[in-house]
Amino acid sequence: MSPDTGQDIRICPWKYGKRWVYSITYDEALADLHRFAVPLHEEFAIPGHVELLVGQMGEIRETGNSSYNGMRHMNAQELRDLLARGWGVGNHSWSHQVITPEMVEEEIGRAKQVLEEAIGEPIIFYCSPGDNTNMADHVLAACRSYGYLGAMSLTDALNRPEDELFWINRTALHEQYYAPFFSAYDPFRNIRQAQAVQGWLIDYCHCPLETAIHPNKDCTQAQLRQRFETVLAEGGDDVWCAVPEEALSYHLMRRTARIETVGGADGERCYKIGLTGLPEQVPDRTLSFEMTVPAAWCRDPRVDVDGQVLVAELVRPGVLRVTCAVTDGTVIRVGQR
Numbered sequence: 151m152s153p154d155t156g157q158d159i160r161i162c163p164w165k166y167g168k169r170w171v172y173s174i175t176y177d178e179a180l181a182d183l184h185r186f187a188v189p190l191h192e193e194f195a196i197p198g199h200v201e202l203l204v205g206q207m208g209e210i211r212e213t214g215n216s217s218y219n220g221m222r223h224m225n226a227q228e229l230r231d232l233l234a235r236g237w238g239v240g241n242h243s244w245s246h247q248v249i250t251p252e253m254v255e256e257e258i259g260r261a262k263q264v265l266e267e268a269i270g271e272p273i274i275f276y277c278s279p280g281d282n283t284n285m286a287d288h289v290l291a292a293c294r295s296y297g298y299l300g301a302m303s304l305t306d307a308l309n310r311p312e313d314e315l316f317w318i319n320r321t322a323l324h325e326q327y328y329a330p331f332f333s334a335y336d337p338f339r340n341i342r343q344a345q346a347v348q349g350w351l352i353d354y355c356h357c358p359l360e361t362a363i364h365p366n367k368d369c370t371q372a373q374l375r376q377r378f379e380t381v382l383a384e385g386g387d388d389v390w391c392a393v394p395e396e397a398l399s400y401h402l403m404r405r406t407a408r409i410e411t412v413g414g415a416d417g418e419r420c421y422k423i424g425l426t427g428l429p430e431q432v433p434d435r436t437l438s439f440e441m442t443v444p445a446a447w448c449r450d451p452r453v454d455v456d457g458q459v460l461v462a463e464l465v466r467p468g469v470l471r472v473t474c475a476v477t478d479g480t481v482i483r484v485g486q487r
């Protein structure tokens with residue numbers, strides 16, 4: 151790569167130069183997550199994410215013929231406790247019914263507002279209840295107009311760096327799949343593919359206990375442990391275990407940012423980052439950059455971001471990496487001391 155083309159800096163697919171991303175979501179936000187799931191997350195230092203049925207916050211579940219009826223949804227204080235542990239919270243609708251056009255105000259709009267007031271944080275994720283029926287066009291249009299940044303489906307696939315985010319795929323982490331495609335539990339599911347395509351893998355289950363409440367809707371605590379061990383063993387230093395809010399923020403920052411080469415002083419290169427069109431709700435505004443530089447600069451590199459000197463990491467010969475907060479108009483200068 152020529153050092154003079156302006157192509158000698160690029161944004162990493164994922165934060166810190168990680169190769170792929172792992173997140174996990176628990177639909178319904180049941181209080182019994184504290185029995186096995188939350189302690190496992192603490193043990194492995196992996197953040198989780200709960201999708202709350204907002205109309206039954208803190209209440210005993212009573213919806214249709216749900217396998218989870220009789221269990222309790224988390225209340226505001228329990229959700230705030232999860233936020234303090236680095237977790238995130240999404241809206242899993244108000245009523246868990248099929249959302250008609252007449253219902254979007256309550257299911258998408260009011261549910262978001264009530265949840266935000268309860269936990270004191272903006273809600274940027276909608277998570278489809280039931281099945282992908284609730285990913286209908288009128289629902290996703292409402293998600294956009296009410297200020298969400300992403301919508302989670304029940305499609306078993308990865309999310310790629312180039313994908314749009316109003317159809318986020320999730321991997322069902324279940325003991326077995328529904329007929330006619332029966333299956334056995336696979337702790338490796340989608341990991342190899344995530345490595346190959348630099349994907350964002352998001353697991354989905356409900357509330358792992360000693361045995362699965364429903365084999366088509368959950369895994370067991372032992373299977374959840376096995377999944378975490380497999381993600382970390384296969385991922386090594388290449389996997390970024392991130393709360394969905396942070397991964398989505400990075401994804402949007404990367405898609406939005408434009409890099410312009412501007413005139414620097416002698417012996418340095420200078421770039422300006424533009425973020426025109428970035429949604430104002432994006433909570434985390436960080437990017438990781440890799441820069442191809444002359445070998446001599448690698449001995450004692452100097453990277454200055456908006457006047458602040460950062461320590462650059464040597465990724466491989468002639469390639470430096472930095473991770474930094476970025477605003478619209480941020481200037482990065484690279485050289486040697």
Ligand SMILES: [Zn+2]
Binds near residue numbers: 177242246279280
């Ligand atoms: Zn649900």
